[in-house]
Amino acid sequence: MSTVKIPMPLRVPELAPSLGRVVVPRRVAEPWVPIDDIRETLATRVLELAGEARAAAAGEDRERVLDAVSRRAWLAAWEQAVRRVADRVIEALDGRIERAARRVRMPHRRWRRRLLSTPEKRAVTARLATGGEPFVAALDALDAVAARVRDASVLDKAAHAEWQEALRGAARRLEAAWLALEAVAAEEERRWNPEIEALERWRPSLWPVLVLWAPLAAALVWLGLVLGGYVPAPLWLAARLGF
Structure with missing residues (x-):
């Protein structure tokens, strides 16, 4: 006699507590370049993904649930945040270089050559992204668990619990990745300070x-x-x- 396999209903856990300081920052000083709007957008996007997954779960659409909080969706939100922070940091550095050059009346052609080159911009972006490696590893783990929970039955409670924990783990790793990104952004200012100070000492x-x-x-x-x-x-x- 064959048994009917009843799919396990998927329940998306609350992710805001696991996101921690991505949602509510706790800092001694504000970042030298304003990026709180990017942090808020990232947090909002992750919570939106969780909301989409819950709506799909209410309609018992398992594929939509898993797709909404998939590795691809999380990673897209993170990579967009990294790109936006990189653009903001690069723009701020170029602005400081230009202002310093104008103060000492450096010729336009000369200070234009001091602005960040394309390879330097790529290097800034790469450094900002390095803190996301543990987060990407957590997404890989989430992807593997999602593959198992996709066909889980109501009897596979362990698989469902593992999937929920993988989601919380991804959120915690995202918090760590964001804090690492903030630290690297602060380091970029220190990295370029000698260059800007040398520019301020320039004389014709x-x-x-x-x-x-x-x-x-x-x-x-x-x-x-x-x-x-x-x-x-x-x-x-x-x-x-x-x-």
């Missing part, structure tokens, strides 16, 4: 002034000596001056 070179004005100054001194009678005037100058 004096040799063009010397090259242009030294002969003229010498000629004026000589003319003064001639007019003062200390040096005999050449015949052509004496004729012109009526000496």
